[in-house]
Amino acid sequence: MADNSVDYSALMRQALDGDAQAYATLLNETSRLLRPYLVKRLFSGNEVDDVLQEILISIHKARHTYDGTRPYKPWAYAIAKFRLHDHLRSHYSDNLHDAEDIDALENSLPENVTKNEFLYESISGEVEKLPEKQATILRMMHQEGYTAKEVAEKIGMKESAVKVAAHRAYKVLREKLER
């Protein structure tokens, strides 16, 4: 929980004067202040951390727009809300994109879409060349032994989306290996 006794405005004034210690304290306190706000609105811990990082970077970029004479919290929350909406907008547009693909693919997916039919080590070089999301999914499923459901929970995606991403990755790998 955020400490009510923290004087954010004073810390920001000191930070604007170049006090690194005050700035670090301010950013830490701000992340403590904003974390519960994000936890309520986001789905996974990773997402909360990602958005919180975005917000702290934005606070850093916009710190010249705070003069220390007005309350700090509305200023910080305005930035947090702005970045959160940005994130949700891109998240939902990604999901929508995936959803269309899932509709198209779901019926044609084989039952054993995630079944391990190869030695991961033998193709790990090719896996690393895949887009980051696909590489992460294959690594988790075939190197670390997670099921598609567990991967979905860990990276905050739907199970069907994980399966589709894995299916696409296999297709790319198959094409590469058959060449």
Place this chain on the structure above:
Amino acid sequence: MENIEQLVATLSKDVTPVKSAPHPYVLSLKWLAIASAYLIVSFAFSGFRPDLANAMQNPWFVAELVLLFVLFITTAIAAAVLSFPDMHQKRNMAYGPLWVAGLFVLMILFAWLADSPSTPLPMHSLACTVSIILFSLPPFVATFYALRKLASTHLRLSSSIAVLFALSTGAIWERLHEQNDSIIHVIEWHYLPILACSVLGLWLGKKLLKW
């Protein structure tokens, strides 16, 4: 959590003193002063409409000019306020131009009803729209340049209001320069294009003011 700690360490490590952005009122005064100087210099070259003294006898023309100036001032203040993430905690100022614009529309409507029999339309048409837009380009560029240095969290509204500020400069110049009393012409070729450009400004904000 580790990432957050690392990020905080990185951001705070090389922090240097930062000069705070000017208060939005100071910022808007600066913009108004520059735009006014631009108007004065332009009138020095182009001159006022020859029948300005006569036109000032028409209360609707005076009301239109007064509201245009009020719009010019309130849009400058609102654009400055909106360029701060928290609107400098002056929410009412940010939405001020919407009230003025509403009043302006009402006034134009009454002026139109009062224009009976209708004043003859001038020979030109699109030339006015083009003049207003071209005249408004320098204030548009200068305002957006200033806005990009700040951090608006209302990109669309901020941009639309800034466009309205620039175009109100152009509209003032056109009304005081062009010899025309037809309210229909003014609605059709001055104010409707300004409204359209302000709507375009909503889209422009996402492109130009992103940070």
